[in-house]
Amino acid sequence: MSRSVRPVQAGTPAVAAVLALALTLTACDGGVRGTPGGSGLGGVRDPYFPKAGNGGYDVGHYGLTLSYDPGNHRLTGEAVITARATEDLSAFDLDLKGLDVRDVTVEGRPARFDRAGQELTIRPHDDLDKGETFSTTVRYSGTPQTITDPDGSEEGWLRTADGALALGEPTGSMAWFPGNDHPSDKASYDVTVTVPKGLQAVSNGELRSERTTGNRTTFTWHTAEPMATYVATLAVGHYDITRPALKSGLPAYVAVDPTQTEESRTVLAKIPEIMEWAETNFGPYPFSSTGAIVDRHDDAGYALETQNRPVFPGAPDTWTLVHELVHQWYGDSVTPKTWQDMWLSEGFATYAEWLWEEDHDGDTVQQTFDAVYDGDLDYFDDAEKAKAIWAFPPAKPSGAAHVSDRPVYERGAMVLHKIRQKVGDDAFYDIVQGWAAAHRHGNANTADFTAYVEKMAPDKDFDAIWSDWLYGEGKPAHR
Incomplete structure (x- = not known):
C-alpha cells in the first residue's frame, strides 16, 4: 500500500x-x-x-x-x-x-x-x-x-x-x-x-x-x-x-x-x-x-x-x-494476522524499495537508513514527516487511525536493516526468503516473526532490536 x-x-x-x-x-x-x-x-x-x-x-x-x-x-x-x-x-x-x-x-x-x-x-x-x-x-x-x-x-x-x-x-x-x-x-x-x-x-x-x-x-x-x-x-x-x-x-x-x-x-x-x-x-x-x-x-x-x-x-x-x-510476497501471501501487524507487510515492501535502489546504482540501504534516521529532507518532503516516523513503534501503532502511518513503513524497514546488520547479508536473505516460504499463503504476527528470526540465528542476541526498534517508544540510539 x-x-x-x-x-x-x-x-x-x-x-x-x-x-x-x-x-x-x-x-x-x-x-x-x-x-x-x-x-x-x-x-x-x-x-x-x-x-x-x-x-x-x-x-x-x-x-x-x-x-x-x-x-x-x-x-x-x-x-x-x-x-x-x-x-x-x-x-x-x-x-x-x-x-x-x-x-x-x-x-x-x-x-x-x-x-x-x-x-x-x-x-x-x-x-x-x-x-x-x-x-x-x-x-x-x-x-x-x-x-x-x-x-x-x-x-x-x-x-x-x-x-x-x-x-x-x-x-x-x-x-x-x-x-x-x-x-x-x-x-x-x-x-x-x-x-x-x-x-x-x-x-x-x-x-x-x-x-x-x-x-x-x-x-x-x-x-x-x-x-x-x-x-x-x-x-x-x-x-x-x-x-x-x-x-x-x-x-x-x-x-x-x-x-x-x-x-x-x-x-x-x-x-x-x-x-x-x-x-x-x-x-x-x-x-x-x-x-x-x-x-x-x-x-x-x-x-x-x-x-x-x-x-x-x-x-x-x-x-x-x-x-x-x-507486497505480493509480504502482505498478500504472508498476510498479517491482525491490523496491528501491518509493519510485517509495509516494512518489508519499504525495505524492498531501499534494496532496489542499492542494487541499481543508487544509495546503499545504509545510506538510506541514515537519511531516514537523520531526517534528511532529500528523503522526506518536510521536517514534520521526518519527525513523524518516531511517533510510535512499528509493532504498536497508536490506534486504528494510524496502522498505516509512517512508523509502520520506515521504522518497519529499519527493523529489518538492524537484523541485516546483526546477522550479515547471507543469513539475512536466508531469513527473509525462509519467512516468505514458511508462511506462504498464510497469516503471521510479530511474535511469529521474532521467534522465526531467533530460530534462524540462535547465536545472536536480538533483544535490543526488539526492545528499541520494534517495540520501543521514541528515537533509538544507533551510533
Whole structure:
C-alpha cells in the first residue's frame, strides 16, 4: 500500500449485541446446541478493529456473480460463500455495508437474516455442527458505498470517470460483497462480472472467459491461491490491455486507463525485470499470475497491493511499483494476522524499495537508513514527516487511525536493516526468503516473526532490536 492509506474504524450499533443475545436465548430454548458466531473474530478480536471479521467459521471460497451499470451506479450481486463451521452454530455474521439483501439461503434452504450496521446476521434453518462445511448464498443489490476513513482517504466502491474501482484496505470489501472481512480469513475466489458492452471488468487472478451477449459483456476471473478480503479488487472501465512476457513464463495481465497509457509505458515495461529481481531476493513468486491496474490520478488517493495486480492512481514511479509488487510476497501471501501487524507487510515492501535502489546504482540501504534516521529532507518532503516516523513503534501503532502511518513503513524497514546488520547479508536473505516460504499463503504476527528470526540465528542476541526498534517508544540510539 502507498503511504497515504489510512484505516477506517468499523463500528456496530448496540442493537447487534441485543440481536446476538436474543439469538442465544432462542437457541437455548428446546435444547439447541449451537450458539451465534457473532461479530468480530470470536474469542480473538482484532485489537484495532474489534468488529472486523466474524467468529464461528472459516471461509474457503467466494463465488461472486455481479452486474454493474455505471450509468445508474447500480450493483446487483449473488455471493455463494463456502465455509467450515469452527464451532456449533445457530447463527453467524457476514460483513456487508449498505446494499439491500433480497434473500439468503444456507445449504439451499431459506434462512432468516437481520441487519445491524455492517453486520448481516444469518440464522440457518438447521444448526451447523462444528467441522461441517456449508454453503451460504446472499442475493443483494443497490448503490455501493464509498467508505471515508478518519483521515479523509476513501475505500470501498469508488466511482470513476467511466466506471468504478473497488479497494478494500482495511474494511472496504464489505461495500461490494458480503464476507468475513478480516485479513486472518483467506479464501479462493471466482468473480464473474457483467458490464455494458465496450467496458472491461478487471479483477484478481486469471481471466477465464470473456463473452458478449447483446449489449452486455461478462468477464470471469479465478483466484486459486488464498486471498484476504482487503486485497480483492474490481476495476470497471475502459482499459488498454497488455500481457508482458516474463522469462519464467508467468502470465501477466496489465490494464491501463487510456489516459495513462503513454505516461505508464516505460515504468510498466519494468515489471518483468522487477519480478525477476524480487524472486532472486525473496524467493519463488507465490501466485499464478502478476500484472497491474493503472487508473486515473484522481480515481484513488493511493496505490494498493491488490493480489496478483496492484492498483495505481496514475502512472507509478519505479519505487512504488517495486513496493506494491513485493507486497505480493509480504502482505498478500504472508498476510498479517491482525491490523496491528501491518509493519510485517509495509516494512518489508519499504525495505524492498531501499534494496532496489542499492542494487541499481543508487544509495546503499545504509545510506538510506541514515537519511531516514537523520531526517534528511532529500528523503522526506518536510521536517514534520521526518519527525513523524518516531511517533510510535512499528509493532504498536497508536490506534486504528494510524496502522498505516509512517512508523509502520520506515521504522518497519529499519527493523529489518538492524537484523541485516546483526546477522550479515547471507543469513539475512536466508531469513527473509525462509519467512516468505514458511508462511506462504498464510497469516503471521510479530511474535511469529521474532521467534522465526531467533530460530534462524540462535547465536545472536536480538533483544535490543526488539526492545528499541520494534517495540520501543521514541528515537533509538544507533551510533
